[in-house]
Amino acid sequence: MKVLGVIGSPRETGNTAAMVNAVCKGAASAGHETEVINLTSLNIHDCIACCACKTGKVEYCAIKDDMQKIYPKILEADCLVIGTPVYMGQMTGQMKNFFDRWYTFMDANYQIHHLPGKKYITVTASGAPAEVFQSVSDYLNHWLGSFFKMELVQNIVGGGLGPADAISNQPELLVRSENTGRSLK
Ligand SMILES: Cc1cc2nc3c(=O)[nH]c(=O)nc-3n(C[C@H](O)[C@H](O)[C@H](O)COP(=O)(O)O)c2cc1C
Numbered sequence: 001m002k003v004l005g006v007i008g009s010p011r012e013t014g015n016t017a018a019m020v021n022a023v024c025k026g027a028a029s030a031g032h033e034t035e036v037i038n039l040t041s042l043n044i045h046d047c048i049a050c051c052a053c054k055t056g057k058v059e060y061c062a063i064k065d066d067m068q069k070i071y072p073k074i075l076e077a078d079c080l081v082i083g084t085p086v087y088m089g090q091m092t093g094q095m096k097n098f099f100d101r102w103y104t105f106m107d108a109n110y111q112i113h114h115l116p117g118k119k120y121i122t123v124t125a126s127g128a129p130a131e132v133f134q135s136v137s138d139y140l141n142h143w144l145g146s147f148f149k150m151e152l153v154q155n156i157v158g159g160g161l162g163p164a165d166a167i168s169n170q171p172e173l174l175v176r177s178e179n180t181g182r183s184l185k
Contacts, residue, residue: 019123
């Protein structure tokens, strides 16, 4: 199985990154092929609503930025690990911009393609206790699960993670992340 981790935090070694990397470490130990990308270090423009992706005239998207090399990775992946901190009660802007560029995965009649059947894991990190921002996982489940017909493996919801290294006080979150990756079949 190919596993693609996507980190939507500007902290390249923060809490979200630690958990996404732990999921991928577990997946690798189970023999899966893994790759992790961090959206912050990539050039990903926001969607410009040109709707070229609905014309059939472009392969993925008319914007020639780093998404052009990420689209094939998404298509090849059997499991996506989507990691985002909670910013203002939601996913980060980086992650939302990334998802806006998934408009290409629905045709002009809003029929979904390429994504149905892929597995996904969500990882969220918030300063507040985990239960306060379960809503972010619920939102991701709505889009990835209900709308894009992907198959949920696990929502890993990290709370009490204000400082960048706060995860070091919650090793059980890393164990859970690694076990989730290792459980992939
Ligand atoms: C701009 C900004 C907005 C934030 N908004 C929230 C929030 O609404 N609720 C919350 O609990 N924590 C919030 N936080 C704290 C982050 O969710 C927390 O530090 C998280 O662990 C960051 O993950 P990271 O280390 O992977 O970047 C915010 C942090 C920043 C910088």
